[in-house]
Amino acid sequence: MNNIITIVCASSDSYAPYCGVMLTSLFSNNLTHQIECFILSGDMGNDNRQRLSLLAEQFGQKITVLDINKELFKKLPIGERFTNISYEAYFRLLMPSLLSDRDRALYLDCDMIIKTDLAELWNTNLEGYALAAVQDTLRMRKKCISRLGFGTNDGYFNSGMGLYNLQFLRQFEFEKKVWDFVDKQYHLILYHDQDIINCVCKGLIHEVSPKWNMLESFLEKTPPIVPWQREELEEWRKKPCIIHYASLRKPWFKECLHPYKDEFWHYAAISPWNELKPVFKYHGFKRFTKYYLKRLFI
Structure with missing residues (x-):
């Protein structure tokens, strides 16, 4: 296996500072590895x-x-469900052809902080699988299984972190299958690229520990998780390997009460975007305080 870790992320120009902070955390905690990072963008400006x-x-x-x-x-x-979703969310669907000489790539969303060495994740056995990912929350799974026509034993995976078997996907004709799905099943697409990946790769996704994609919902006092995640989650949610700020309440918003929001600011301070400051986004602090009190984080 190639000793170089290949990272892919997608970012608009406006999201580049947060992508940069994520990469700062990645590089800081993987100093012994050679890393190549590809940022897919439709409008990256010269300053960034x-x-x-x-x-x-x-x-x-x-x-x-x-x-x-x-x-x-x-x-x-885009924007039908989440206002923070842009066309860049779909760019990951082009990875097999964009990186035609790579066998695998680790896709990471920009709203993440990497807290550990990624060698264990990078070396995951992908034989016979399209990708490896973390099962999404039970709330999301219940919403999506009936809508997408999945069986009760079919998983529904979060697309924020995915270790992609690019060699397999090219043989599988993944990109052709993506566009066939879009043409025939457009009406099913609600959660953007995540729905597409789950449908096209159903039965071909290898489940990995939630420590590699610690969603905000996983940190609730009573997390909405599938039963087989419980033991793993108890062990890792107090020391997650990858923190994913997967909600509208990002750590760069003053309304955010995420228990690990300070991790973002730690890496922001040592990044080339160290002038970043938290701002009010929704001007509804009471509303979001009420939201958080309902869930009560660890």
């Missing part, structure tokens, strides 16, 4: 490109921005 170059130089790693034509995805839905 320069800062990304500074970040790569700071840690002696490689960052490449791949420019993607958004028009390829104009017929796909």
